[in-house]
Amino acid sequence: MRLNISLLPLLLTLGLSCLGLLLLYGMHQGMTRTQLIANEQHHLETELMEQHSLLQLYLMKHDEASLKNWTSLKSESPHVLAVLIVDPQQMIVAAHQVAIEGESLKSYDAGLAKELATLPPQQMVKPLLLSSDRNELMMALPLQFGKEQGWLVLQYDLHDALSSGLAITLQNMLVYLTSMLLSGFLTFLLLKKILLVRLRRLELTLNQYSAGAHDARAAVNDNNEFGRLELMLNRTLDALNQQRTLSQHTQLFNELVLNSTTDGIISADTQGRILQINQAGLKIFGYQSAGELTGQDLNLLIPPQHRQDHQKHLAKRGIPPSGHFLNRLRQVEGLRKDGAAVPLDITLTQASLEGQLIYIAFLKDNTEQRHYQRSIEQLAFSDALTGAANLHGLKRLLQDNPAVHWMYLLNVDGMANLNNSFGFTVGDLLIQAFYKLLQQRLGPNHLLARNQGAEFLLLSHEPPAHWLAEFQALQGSELPLAGFHVKLSFCTTYQLLQSTETFETQLHSAELMMRQAKSAGRGTMLQVEPGLIQQLQRNAFVCHQLDQAIRDEQLFFHYQPKFAALSRLPVSAEALLRWQLDGQFISPGIFIPLAEQSHLMAQLDRLVIKQACRQIRTWLDKGWQVMPISINLSARHLVDDSTIAYIFEKVGEFDVPAQLLEIEVTEYSLIEDETHTAENMHRLIKAGIGIAIDDYGTGHSNLATVLSLPVQNLKIDQSFIRKGMSNAKGRAILENILQLAKSLQVTTTAEGVETEEQLAFLQASGCEYIQGYLLSKPLPLAEFEGLLNSHNRHADASG
DSSP states (O other): OOOOOOSHHHHHHHHHHHHHHHHHHHHHHHHHHHHHHHHHHHHHHHHHHHHHHHHHHHHHTTOHHHHHHHHHHHHTSTTEEEEEEEOTTOBEEEESSGGGTTSBHHHHOHHHHHHHHHSOOOSSOOOEEEOOOTTEEEEEEEEEETTEEEEEEEEEEOHHHHHHHHHHHHHHHHHHHHHHHHHHHHHHHHHHHHHHHHHHHHHHHHHHHHTTOTTOOOOOOOSSHHHHHHHHHHHHHHHHTHHHHHHHHHTHHHHHHHHOOSSEEEEEOTTSBEEEEOHHHHHHHTOSOGGGTTTOBGGGGSOHHHHHHHHHHHHTTSSOOHHHHBTOOEEEEEEOTTSOEEEEEEEEEEEEETTEEEEEEEEEEOHHHHHHHHHHHHHHHBOTTTOSBOHHHHHHHHHHOOSOEEEEEEEETTHHHHHHHHOHHHHHHHHHHHHHHHHTTOOTTEEEEEEETTEEEEEESSOHHHHHHHHHHHTTOEEEETTEEEEOOEEEEEEEEOOGGGHHHHHHHHHHHHHHHHHHOTTOEEEOOHHHHHHHHHHHHHHHHHHHHHHTTOOEEEEEEEEETTTOOEEEEEEEEEOEETTEEOOHHHHHHHHHHTTOHHHHHHHHHHHHHHHHHHHHHTTOOOOOEEEEEEHHHHTOHHHHHHHHHHHHHTTOOGGGEEEEEEOGGGOSOHHHHHHHHHHHHHTTOEEEEEEETSSSOOHHHHHTSOOSEEEEOHHHHHHHTTSHHHHHHHHHHHHHHHHTTOEEEEOOOOSHHHHHHHHHHTOOEEOBTTTBOOBOHHHHHHHHHHHHHHHHHHO
């Protein structure tokens, strides 16, 4: 069968697609640019708001060094052109360029100074959009300098974001044109296919009926010419097959009975008389034969308390109208022959038997299921150990008692030690005893449930003043357990339950606050603080992402060159760990403490060791003359022989000359086993790996302790350089440190050197090496490799 269809729809689709493409291009280009700028502005506002509390903390502590370090790190972020922190007198406190720090903003950018001066005092902490050109954003964030207001100004480059706009527009245009052309072509093919299929269905239906399949019918899909043709064909076939259809109706009930032997089946007429019942139905109601029920009133199988409702339905021309009860599963009670009630699942349907309307009921005995349901509910909503409601049970009780409650989360202290010392049986006895003790103090309007382990959840109308006094009185109670007594101690967190909808969220907050309570000590009682919960959740998210980043080796290095103080030539570099999360730099001052808290430092140290050795090997394979690279490791891990073994393993695996690796020891004040730590340091030095003490001059610095270790280089912290050189006393102390280190044959490196004055003083005082923004900031890998290449060319020329 052939079917010719005009190509006009396809050509019309092509013309409309081209017209729509031109219109869409003009609209999309403008919208894309606007959206990209809005997205960048929103991202920048969010980033500034997240950093505000940290900057405000530095200002409150007058921590100018941390403020400058933050500004330096922020200036390294992608697309950041300028970062300025301006005090209320419009003096630049910190900036992306060390040279402009301490200068007046007016001398740096008079237009910006004038614009900031016109801004009114801000009542809310919110970034403000300053005037800027088409390809840049300039945002100002208010900062509090005591009682006065200063500003954080950040200039952001939009070139990369906007350059992607045209590509997005062209890409969307191509997708649009392709999809429209493809749609038109597919529509053409589909229309042709549908018409052919429906013609073949009509032909097939006629052939089937001619072959003796008298139940063959054409499918009527719509109300067009084909639909009317199909409907006319079906009516013709129905008229020819009317007698056959009537005979099939008379056999419907017998087929249902024969094919449905699992459930009980009862048929009744519109007067409520039983017509037939199968063997399964007889068993359900306790009868022996169908003759006992055939012709009887259905009331015989209905409990007395439900018969009146049944009679009302019969009064309305038979058993319940189909609109309300037919083909719907319901749970009812039936009456057995012995008078006992039986729970039933019932579904009603209707049929026509020889022109008479009848109703058919499908029945299932639900006795066993009801028993199982009660057992399941007991398991699902109750705690097996104490008999109290579990968390699911508490939620169900809370639905029946939705009034506002105070939520108290109680967690018994010392359960791990108790279980480890005496076994879980004793721990279970303590949980049971604690539950009974709480039960004795409950009133009628209180809900108590076991959450998990030795943790209980109390919902009460009573305010905290009442219950905190009760809990305090319970602390130290003597509880007899298996022949000995235990003094009760438990931590508590509490909050106002806002609504049943927020129950899950608030319970999670209470559990997070419970960790804080446990860390604060036994018997601690804390109110849930939303601000702290948000910080804990943020820290948990960052820790989770950091764990994944360590496993995926997503952290990377920036390299801080170290220079000879006299020649100003680079001699080595310090590998500084960096991390970007969702395109944003996370400060090491944030993720390093979180790694310590989350016990990730061992994995982080090993990642640093591996990446440093691998990078040195990469440079060596390129034939470069490589400077020694120093990495930071905590002194607390140097006492661990496995850490030393891992260093040797990676040095051997990547075939790295040992003299190209230096270990900068941090947190040396936390050394517990000084003797063993010194032995491990000797092992590293003997292998050719250098040892340096980092951040000397901060914390509990003790030169005698430091120099008792086999140290080759002493790195003086940048804060000590800045503050120590601010007066004659500080300079004298610094000179003594340098001279003492020199007498002990320990080289010294000054960190954070930013001015020529500082460098001149250090040169005169005998400091061998320096690091700092005066000669170089920390460099990304590509820029540091450029420094290496320049150094190699200089070395080749000198050679």
